[in-house]
Amino acid sequence: MTAPPTSSALQCPLCGQANQCAMAAGQAPETCWCMATPVAPEALAQIPVEARGKVCICPLCAQPRPVPDSREGVAAGPAPI
Numbered sequence: 692m693t694a695p696p697t698s699s700a701l702q703c704p705l706c707g708q709a710n711q712c713a714m715a716a717g718q719a720p721e722t723c724w725c726m727a728t729p730v731a732p733e734a735l736a737q738i739p740v741e742a743r744g745k746v747c748i749c750p751l752c753a754q755p756r757p758v759p760d761s762r763e764g765v766a767a768g769p770a771p772i
């Protein structure tokens with residue numbers, strides 16, 4: 692009831708592409724790509740809270756990659772007065 696219409700167990704919540712999740716497709720969990728591919732913690736952090744633990748992300752989004760412009764997040768610089 693609270694799920695947005697665009698949400699799908701087969702879709703990556705980050706990019707909207709097919710997440711290729713074996714479990715969502717009704718196959719054995721051990722056949723899922725996530726068993727062989729480590730998921731970057733920063734990728735997991737981008738998953739909407741309501742989707743965490745329910746929806747898998749896709750292999751591309753799971754790969755760790757540098758973020759060139761991190762506008763949001765914890766500010767590491769000196770705080771302005």
Ligand SMILES: [Zn+2]
Nearest residue numbers: 703706749752
């Ligand atoms: Zn994705």
